[in-house]
Amino acid sequence: MEKRWSVEIWGVRGSSPVAHRDFLEYGGNTSCIFVQCDQEAVILDAGSGLLGLGDALISKGVRKVHILLSHLHMDHICGLLGFPLFLVPEAEIHLYGNTEGQLGFCESLKRLMGRPYWPLGLADFPSHVEIHEVVPGASFRLAGIEADHGVMVHTLEGNHPGGSLLYRVEQEEQSIIYGLDCEMNDAMLQALRNFSQDGSLLIWDANFTDEDLERCKGWGHSSWRQGIALGREARVKMVLMTHYSGEYTDEFMQKQQELAAREDVSCCFAREGMVIHL
Ligand SMILES: [Zn+2]
Numbered sequence: 001m002e003k004r005w006s007v008e009i010w011g012v013r014g015s016s017p018v019a020h021r022d023f024l025e026y027g028g029n030t031s032c033i034f035v036q037c038d039q040e041a042v043i044l045d046a047g048s049g050l051l052g053l054g055d056a057l058i059s060k061g062v063r064k065v066h067i068l069l070s071h072l073h074m075d076h077i078c079g080l081l082g083f084p085l086f087l088v089p090e091a092e093i094h095l096y097g098n099t100e101g102q103l104g105f106c107e108s109l110k111r112l113m114g115r116p117y118w119p120l121g122l123a124d125f126p127s128h129v130e131i132h133e134v135v136p137g138a139s140f141r142l143a144g145i146e147a148d149h150g151v152m153v154h155t156l157e158g159n160h161p162g163g164s165l166l167y168r169v170e171q172e173e174q175s176i177i178y179g180l181d182c183e184m185n186d187a188m189l190q191a192l193r194n195f196s197q198d199g200s201l202l203i204w205d206a207n208f209t210d211e212d213l214e215r216c217k218g219w220g221h222s223s224w225r226q227g228i229a230l231g232r233e234a235r236v237k238m239v240l241m242t243h244y245s246g247e248y249t250d251e252f253m254q255k256q257q258e259l260a261a262r263e264d265v266s267c268c269f270a271r272e273g274m275v276i277h278l
């Protein structure tokens with residue numbers, strides 16, 4: 001039987017949250033997407049959107065979550081500070097992240113969550129927290145799930161300052177490719193084409209317009225037009241744009257969305273509160 005998945009958008013911004021009224025329609029929180037993969041609760045990045053999501057999970061009675069982190073830039077982890085589920089004793093929280101880098105994932109996280117940067121460290125919470133070091137390119141099953149019907153996760157190293165991990169989460173016919181933060185180039189296009197092949201949904205780094213990309217080379221981001229092109233080449237069913245620059249107001253984003261719709265009617269621009277059923 002085909003598994004039912006749903007995707008909820010809780011944060012759409014890159015770099016830092018924006019609170020001004022000109023950003024309320026698309027949303028001002030940084031990257032956070034919740035995916036209900038049949039029985040499993042998967043969270044893609046822990047930006048400021050994680051705070052609202054945490055409250056929603058508690059009221060729905062969800063106690064076990066898997067948080068896949070693309071990397072440790074602040075816009076992708078700031079929601080961990082104050083994540084309400086950390087305070088629930090019965091909660092089981094699995095954190096997955098890139099083991100590469102000077103300190104590795106676990107040690108980097110411990111240094112961030114604790115004094116002097118934050119009053120509480122990971123060991124201070126009553127919930128059960130497990131850290132999973134991920135080698136880029138590795139594949140794994142979500143922790144604690146029986147192998148025969150588990151959700152499988154594949155990874156790919158992204159092109160981003162300091163590195164990033166791109167994820168492909170799949171279960172039988174369903175698959176989501178999470179491609180933040182990643183700057184497209186020829187080598188990346190080739191790798192991503194294989195990585196995204198025949199996916200149900202590609203969640204894409206649409207941080208810049210093509211025009212702005214020209215002046216922001218090396219910043220580690222891409223454009224919606226590159227996302228559409230990749231989606232076509234990889235035969236992905238739907239492309240979801242997100243991680244918008246904090247300079248792009250609602251009015252500006254509406255225009256971008258109109259331009260994109262002329263090129264591909266099936267592409268979608270993430271807004272906070274949006275729910276997609278796969
Ligand atoms: Zn980012």
Ligand SMILES: [Zn+2]
Pocket residue numbers: 071073160181220
């Ligand atoms: Zn980044």
